[in-house]
Structures are given as structure tokens and as C-alpha cells.
Amino acid sequence: MTYSIAEAAHRSGLSIDTLRYYERIDLIDPPARDSGGRRVYTDDDLGWLVFLTKLRTTGMPIKLMREYARLRRLGEGTAGERKRILEDHRADVLARIDELRSCVDVLDYKIDNYERVVAGACPPETGETTPWTLAHSAG
């Protein structure tokens, strides 16, 4: 299967402009062209694009994605290095998840407090221990 740039954009969830941008900055290899000079994307191209979106979604900076793409271009010999990049990134993502979860705890606390403020005449955040430092009655 091959895809026009519009189809590739649709299937990858990226915009047409972003696809061309990714090509300009060497995140993706220049795809094949048809007789009229238009880009033709293969399933492999699409797979790589989809994987790139996973890296972006998880906050990998484009610089590092470019480095990963560079290594990939160099072939199997760079597998170890690429593995290390992904492992490091995986650790970052897990840390980020933990960070988000602890922020959700704070949100839960605040929401619960608003619950009581909205429901009754109970003054906000009285007689309670706050779940984070310094933050009593401040939100």
C-alpha cells in the first residue's frame, strides 16, 4: 500500500505541513515521489511516523528524535544505542507519570475541598492538614 501526503497525514494524525517539516529536519527520510513529483508514503514510512508520534506524545524533544532517526539510518549496528535512548526515555515517562499522579492527588484534595465549600457553609480548608507544603488556604 502507498499513500498520498494527505492520506499519510490522516493516518498518522500529523498535519501535511508537519510531515514536510519532519522531512526538512531529517526526522523522516524523503519518501518516494510519483511521476508528478508528489510524495508517496509506504506502510513502512507510516509505521515510522506512527512511532515518532509516540515519542512526541511522550515528550521526547525533537533533537533526540533526530538523533534516534540518525542512528536508525545507520542500520542494525546502532541497535544498542537506540535501545539505550528508549530505555532512558521510558524512565523519563514513568517519572512523568508519577509526577502527574501526585498532582492528581493535589487536585483531588482541592476538588474535595470545593465540594464542601459549595455544598454547605463550612469554611474552606479549616482544621485539616494540607497534603503539600505551605499551601494552606492558598487556592
Add this chain to the structure above:
Amino acid sequence: MTYSIAEAAHRSGLSIDTLRYYERIDLIDPPARDSGGRRVYTDDDLGWLVFLTKLRTTGMPIKLMREYARLRRLGEGTAGERKRILEDHRADVLARIDELRSCVDVLDYKIDNYERVVAGACPPETGETTPWTLAHSAG
């Protein structure tokens, strides 16, 4: 307790410039000043700053933080509205966590694959089903 801008920056994890920036864009109320015109932050100020960092950490855009700050300034009557903002944001954060987790699965799959490529002569990603669409042999 009160704090100089340097102390407030240190304790909130924000930079001095960011504190002044947050004040300029009405995220925080102008703090008190000492006789020399220098900012003096209270524990309450600090608590609000810390809470703001939670919202930022979880990706709330500054526009929405400003809206939340505006409502907070209007007093308890806006508690319901603020609660709704936090609830919506909480849902966003939980969705984000799920998204990250599913990306971690992809990373795990790739890392596991590299494991085998690096360890032996096993050709990459052969005879396996890929965990996401279109992405065989593409990374």
C-alpha cells in the same frame, strides 16, 4: 513568615524572572513591598505559587490558570466554577496518564525487540505481531 523574591523563587521552584512574569500576567496578585520597594512574599503567596506549579506541571495552559486566578480573586462565590475547572483538568490529566502508559507499552515492545537484536543474530521484529497498527519493522 515572609520571603524575598529570591527565597520565594527557591521555595517554589520557579525563577525570579518567572515570578515577576506571573505577576505581570495576573497569575499572582502583586505581593506586598518593603520600605525599599522590594517584593515581600507571604506563606499564602507561596502556597498559591506552589499550587500554580502543580497546574503547570500537569500541563494546564496559562490562559486557564489566569482564568482560575481571576475567579479566585472574586471570592467564594466562584467556588463552583473553580471546582469545575479543576475537575475538567483532573480528567485531562488522567487521560494523559493513560496515553503515556500506552506509549510505555510501545516503548517496552521496542526495547524488548532491541534486546533480542543486540543479544543475538535474531533478525529484528520477525514473526511477531506488532502492538500497534502499521508499525512493523519501522523503528
Add this chain to the structure above:
DNA sequence: GCTTGACCTGGAGTGCGCTCCAGCACCTAC
């Protein structure tokens, strides 16, 4: 009284990751 250092202001600059645009080429359908 002079240096030092923290802080002040208004405004300009930065880095990131796109996003948009003008002006042109090509292919298809009518």
C-alpha cells in the same frame, strides 16, 4: 562616602514545534 549586591522596571529576545503563505506545477474531469 563608596562599593557591593540584591532588587527594580520596561521591553526585547529566545527556543520550540509547528503553521501559514505566495506563487507555481501537475492531473483529472468536464
Add this chain to the structure above:
DNA sequence: GTAGGTGCTGGAGCGCACTCCAGGTCAAGC
């Protein structure tokens, strides 16, 4: 053969969230 749709290029512009800077004030210590 022409109108419309899709795509091309190089380059400019944008939104966000800061970050930096010049030129100045102020208080403390020597």
C-alpha cells in the same frame, strides 16, 4: 482547453512560556 483540486518549494510567521538585558534604585558593610 480550462477549471478545480492536490501538491510543490522556500521562507516567513506564530503562540507559548519564559528568559535576558540595560540602566537604575536602595540598604548594608567597610
